[in-house]
Each structure stands twice: as structure tokens, then as C-alpha cells.
Amino acid sequence: MSQSVFLVGLMGAGKTTVGRLLAKRLQARFVDSDHEVAAVTGVNIPTIFDIEGEAGFRRRESETIQRFSQEGNIVMATGGGAVLDPDNRQCLRNRGTVVYLSASPETLYERTRRDSGRPLLQVKDRLTRLRELHQQRDPFYREVAHIIIEVGRTSASQVVRQILAALASDART
Numbered sequence: 001m002s003q004s005v006f007l008v009g010l011m012g013a014g015k016t017t018v019g020r021l022l023a024k025r026l027q028a029r030f031v032d033s034d035h036e037v038a039a040v041t042g043v044n045i046p047t048i049f050d051i052e053g054e055a056g057f058r059r060r061e062s063e064t065i066q067r068f069s070q071e072g073n074i075v076m077a078t079g080g081g082a083v084l085d086p087d088n089r090q091c092l093r094n095r096g097t098v099v100y101l102s103a104s105p106e107t108l109y110e111r112t113r114r115d116s117g118r119p120l121l122q123v124k125d126r127l128t129r130l131r132e133l134h135q136q137r138d139p140f141y142r143e144v145a146h147i148i149i150e151v152g153r154t155s156a157s158q159v160v161r162q163i164l165a166a167l168a169s170d171a172r173t
């Protein structure tokens, strides 16, 4: 495979988990956009938000997406909010196959309950926040995606199998 795969979706959809497994199956390099942003700055994402605000984080995220999407044969887990930027959407859509891991706010709520590394979920009512983010972003994920996978009750390895099947019947790969 030389066509890169870009995973998009909300926090907890499984982009990092599925992306790592998918990259192994495709013998491609795995890149996690959040991880790369943190590595460049030397601090974690909540600290970047504290110091530079969300806008500073988004600038760094866009740079990361622009840089890595130029490489062929990668699987990239993008940050949950990467699709908010129209330039990011265009870049992802043109440079690879975009897969939307689509999940209900309730599923995302369950999956994000043990992790405190997501600044946008540091609120009292996490489910309401996830519903708002879902309503706001779902149209962008759908706009940018070539492939949409519903990930509700599906294990990560099943999701990988579904993506591989969809890629096999996709003209771009």
C-alpha cells in the first residue's frame, strides 16, 4: 500500500487504538497526531492548552497534519478536532483515504471516563459536552470521509477488519 490512511472521529472513537493495529496489518508507519504535537513541545496536551490555548494547539496540530500527510504509506490517527480546519480537511481528503470512526456520544462517554488527558472533556457534564461536539463535528467528519465505519459494539480488531475490507474495495488504494 502506498496510499496513506487517515483516521478521524471524536475523542474515544478508537483512532489511536485502531490506527496502531491497522498500521501493523498494512505494514505502514503509524503516526498519532496528538502524540507528535506533544513530542515536539515536550509537554502533554492539557499543558499546551494551558499555555497556548486551544488556538495554539490547533496551529501545532495543523502543522503536524500538513507535514505527515505528505509522506506516503502511513496510518495517521488525527486529533478529534482536526477536521474543524477546512485546510486540514482538504489536505487529508486529497492525500489519502479518510476513515471516519463513528460512535454515539454514549459510547464515547463510556470510553473516555478513565482518562483525564482530554482538556475539552474536563467539564462537569461530560455526556452533554460529547453530544454538543458530536452535533457540531459529525457533518465535518462525514464531509471529509471516504469510508465511514460504525464502531458502537465492535471490538478494535473487528473495526480493523472492516476497514481492511472497505479499503480493498476502494478505488484509491
Ligand SMILES: Nc1ncnc2c1ncn2[C@@H]1O[C@H](COP(=O)(O)OP(=O)(O)OP(=O)(O)O)[C@@H](O)[C@H]1O
Pocket (backbone or CB within 6 Å): 009, 010, 011, 012, 013, 014, 015, 016, 017, 018, 034, 077, 078, 079, 080, 111, 112, 118, 151, 153, 154, 155, 156, 157, 159
Ligand atoms: N472498538 C473498541 N471497543 C472497545 N473499546 C475501544 C475500542 N476502540 C478503542 N477502545 C478504548 O476506548 C478508549 C479510547 O480509545 P482511543 O484512545 O484509541 O481513542 P481516540 O479516538 O484515539 O481518542 P482521542 O481523540 O482522545 O485521542 C481506550 O481505552 C481504548 O482502549
Ligand SMILES: O=C(O)C1=C[C@@H](O)[C@@H](O)[C@H](O)C1
Pocket (backbone or CB within 6 Å): 010, 011, 034, 045, 078, 079, 080, 081, 082, 117, 118, 119, 120
Ligand atoms: O476533540 C478534540 O478537540 C481533541 C481531541 C484530542 O484527540 C486532542 O487532539 C485534544 O484533546 C483535542
Ligand SMILES: [Mg+2]
Pocket (backbone or CB within 6 Å): 015, 016, 017, 032, 034, 077
Ligand atoms: Mg488518540
